[in-house]
Amino acid sequence: MNSSVNLTQSAQIIDGKATATAVLEEVKADVLEFRAKGIEPCLAVILIGDDPASHVYVRNKVEKAQFVGIRSLEFRMDSNTAEEVLLAKIDELNADASVHGILVQLPLPKHINENAVLEHIDPKKDVDGFHSENVGGLSQGRDVLTPCTPTGCIRLLKDTLGNDLSGLHAVVVGRSNIVGKPMAALLLKESCTVTVVHSKTKNIQQLCKQADIVIAAVGRPLMLNTDYLNENAVVIDVGINRIQLDGKNRLVGDVDFGAVVEHVKAITPVPGGVGPMTIAYLMKNTLDAARLQTKIF
Secondary structure (H helix, E strand, O other): OOOOEEEEOOEEEEOHHHHHHHHHHHHHHHHHHHHHOOOOOEEEEEEEOOOHHHHHHHHHHHHHHHHHOOEEEEEEEOOOOOHHHHHHHHHHHHHOOOOOEEEEOOOOOOOOOHHHHHHHOOHHHEOOOOOHHHHHHHHOOOOOOOOHHHHHHHHHHHHHHOOOOOOOEEEEEOOOOOOHHHHHHHHHHOOOEEEEEOOOOOOHHHHHHOOOEEEEOOOOOOOEOOOOOOOOOEEEEOOOEEEEEOOEEEEEOOEOHHHHOOOOOEEOOOOOOOHHHHHHHHHHHHHHHHHHHHOOO
8 A cells, every 4th residue: 555545444544744745755866866967956936925824835835945955045025016026026037047946926915917927937937837838738738837736636646546547537626727727637638537517517416426536626615525425536625724613713625524534435634635745746846847947857
């Protein structure tokens, strides 16, 4: 059995922390190869404003970069920073050959056009995988930089089901640009049969019930219960929702974990499932970006 999976009752609990650690160790080894060839992989992170969650995310990213040996640069700007000032900083980083990855922490203040900012990043340095050139490349099945969270989900699926996912029926619940749409494209690239369901879909429960793989990325706490899942389903819960339960703040997914854990084949917990994979794959994307730019490997 894979070391990233533990048994509990009838379901496998997919341990995202363990798999993320394995990915980081792989990246760490690759960084040494880059350094041996005279290249120091570098990630630049731009943070605008004082959003507490964004500060936590950035701190975690910088810590993981330090762990794997990737040089990190931080640029902090006030929440009233003008859009042209931010774009000028991106221009500077695009032109700097020593910087391989650029990440602008979202969300941005309302006066800044998020799409204009994401489109301004050099696609080869777009470690979030949000530039339209990378989005289009993914839809065509080309090897481009892909969004970290969906890419991490593919790794969890392969660690659970094996490297060959071809022919499996996957249902993606949610159609966001950040998770749902790229998740569907990545699953298609793996030769899965893919169904995307959303708020306007009829018979969502029946469609989910047919799936070998269910990706929950809808942003509705505890939405998916046993009515949505069959006993052979592998469930990847991307949802991160803060709710009040029994007078306490709780972090829960889009899946009712307690209700389904003994009813499915395998499932990711929240927290400790998909979350750690996102930052691990940001580090991996930074290396992939360095490969694209240096063409050494």
